[in-house]
Amino acid sequence: MAELSIDFISRTKKLLFKDWDLFADALKSESPVSIRLNPAKADVKKVASFSSVLWNSDGMYLEKRPRFTFDPLFHSGAYYVQEASSMFIGHVLKQYMDGDLKVLDLCAAPGGKSTLLASLMNRNSLLVSNEVIRSRANILAENMIKWGYPNNIVTNNDPAQIGKLHNYFDVILVDAPCSGEGMFRKDEGAINEWSVENVKLCKERQQRILADIWPALKTSGILVYSTCTYNLEENEENVGWIRDELGAEVLPVEIEKGWRISPSFVKEVPAYRFFPYKTKGEGFFCALLRKTEEADDWTDLPKKPKDKGKKMKESLPVEYKNFLLNDKEFSFYTSKERWYAFPASMYDDLSTLRKSLNVMSEGICLGEFKGKDFVPDQSLAMSIYLNKENFIIHDIDWRTAINYLRKEPLALPDQPKGFVLLTYKNMPLGFVKNIGNRANNLYPQEWRIRSSNIPDEPTDVY
Numbered sequence: 369m370a371e372l373s374i375d376f377i378s379r380t381k382k383l384l385f386k387d388w389d390l391f392a393d394a395l396k397s398e399s400p401v402s403i404r405l406n407p408a409k410a411d412v413k414k415v416a417s418f419s420s421v422l423w424n425s426d427g428m429y430l431e432k433r434p435r436f437t438f439d440p441l442f443h444s445g446a447y448y449v450q451e452a453s454s455m456f457i458g459h460v461l462k463q464y465m466d467g468d469l470k471v472l473d474l475c476a477a478p479g480g481k482s483t484l485l486a487s488l489m490n491r492n493s494l495l496v497s498n499e500v501i502r503s504r505a506n507i508l509a510e511n512m513i514k515w516g517y518p519n520n521i522v523t524n525n526d527p528a529q530i531g532k533l534h535n536y537f538d539v540i541l542v543d544a545p546c547s548g549e550g551m552f553r554k555d556e557g558a559i560n561e562w563s564v565e566n567v568k569l570c571k572e573r574q575q576r577i578l579a580d581i582w583p584a585l586k587t588s589g590i591l592v593y594s595t596c597t598y599n600l601e602e603n604e605e606n607v608g609w610i611r612d613e614l615g616a617e618v619l620p621v622e623i624e625k626g627w628r629i630s631p632s633f634v635k636e637v638p639a640y641r642f643f644p645y646k647t648k649g650e651g652f653f654c655a656l657l658r659k660t661e662e663a664d665d666w667t668d669l670p671k672k673p674k675d676k677g678k679k680m681k682e683s684l685p686v687e688y689k690n691f692l693l694n695d696k697e698f699s700f701y702t703s704k705e706r707w708y709a710f711p712a713s714m715y716d717d718l719s720t721l722r723k724s725l726n727v728m729s730e731g732i733c734l735g736e737f738k739g740k741d742f743v744p745d746q747s748l749a750m751s752i753y754l755n756k757e758n759f760i761i762h763d764i765d766w767r768t769a770i771n772y773l774r775k776e777p778l779a780l781p782d783q784p785k786g787f788v789l790l791t792y793k794n795m796p797l798g799f800v801k802n803i804g805n806r807a808n809n810l811y812p813q814e815w816r817i818r819s820s821n822i823p824d825e826p827t828d829v830y
């Protein structure tokens with residue numbers, strides 16, 4: 369491990385007192401490896417023997433870090449590799465998320481907490497997963513498509529732009545960019561980048577983000593604020609600032625003693641802290657607030673200069689609607705030649721959001737007509753609403769699956785011609801178009817496995 373800065377040591381010793389030595393030892397130990405299962409895809413019973421994350425029933429620890437890239441189930445969205453402490457967000461929100469909600473995950477890439485939120489929300493709720501950095505927003509969209517929930521939109525906007533949607537969201541999660549002290553064990557870069565000055569800059573940036581997004585939260589709406597750092601400035605001080613400057617009350621969360629979660633360092637600011645010498649995970653901070661300030665009405669919704677020309681409510685032949693289970697629950701529409709399905713109960717929200725935000729992915733992309741064919745999209749293969757009965761399915765072995773995910777051409781001489789859905793251990797991976805002597809690989813080019821260092825044996829994670 370890189371050497372810790374003297375300033376970090378002296379500041380953190382002041383917070384931890386006698387626990388400093390335990391903390392310093394824990395930083396030298398190995399990070400636990402954990403995954404969180406997708407309850408809509410993975411067979412949870414099968415993995416019951418794993419040691420589970422205490423605060424999240426879908427979370428489990430692995431004994432060692434496998435090469436996830438070479439597990440086809442990882443690419444099918446059956447699980448997400450997530451640090452265990454941050455899974456606590458699910459527990460926090462479970463207590464306060466009830467009914468049909470509009471939820472914003474403001475700083476969402478690569479998607480750990482957004483996938484968690486998607487699994488938690490009811491199907492008549494809407495999840496907007498946003499990431500300001502374009503390249504990271506692409507990764508977020510990929511991960512959300514793989515997770516497979518249709519009630520999700522991925523956007524690439526600055527918080528101030530989303531903040532113009534006054535009084536719109538019931539719940540906002542700000543998992544803020546921070547100085548990353550809680551990641552020192554996993555990421556040496558965070559140690560090298562750390563400085564007192566950077567902590568100050570992070571705190572100021574966090575306040576800017578919070579102030580920018582605040583108007584978008586409804587009165588009585590819930591804000592979850594989290595970081596993966598330890599210092600007071602970016603944590604309790606910022607929560608106090610939200611309470612006093614923006615207008616909120618800080619709410620308690622029920623936790624169990626055995627989880628060994630540490631309380632806030634400031635009595636008047638209830639918060640939940642994770643330290644690696646007490647809990648099996650990385651450093652994490654989280655607090656929950658309810659907006660008490662009266663939110664302004666939605667008056668200055670910005671309009672994009674030009675609507676992207678989606679043709680609404682055009683009719684898609686029923687045979688393609690039947691690609692989805694419960695197709696009556698969806699609105700079907702085209703955009704740029706592709707057909708989409710979005711939960712009908714939230715379709716008006718999608719239209720509204722599309723006018724003001726830069727939408728990277730939305731609902732389920734079913735595919736597009738090309739010549740005589742309707743070419744199915746990867747988003748359909750990944751959807752938890754995929755109606756498998758309407759496809760030719762071919763379950764492939766591990767090596768073929770890796771070749772497919774590397775976007776190599778395949779030969780499926782025993783399969784009928786046409787579009788075939790490839791599965792691995794019955795989990796959809798994507799489509800090929802079988803033309804007899806070979807099968808055209810339809811896996812998205814930008815998602816392909818690039819590493820050619822393929823292990824000899826399958827990587828089985830569970």
Ligand SMILES: C[S@@+](CC[C@H](N)C(=O)[O-])C[C@H]1O[C@@H](n2cnc3c(N)ncnc32)[C@H](O)[C@@H]1O
Nearest residue numbers: 475476477478479480481500501543544545577
């Ligand atoms: C802690 S990470 C989010 C991790 C994510 N929530 C997850 O669970 O996978 C913080 C994110 O904030 C983004 N970010 C950086 N500067 C930002 C800004 N000024 N406004 C909003 N987000 C920002 C970063 O690109 C990064 O993706």
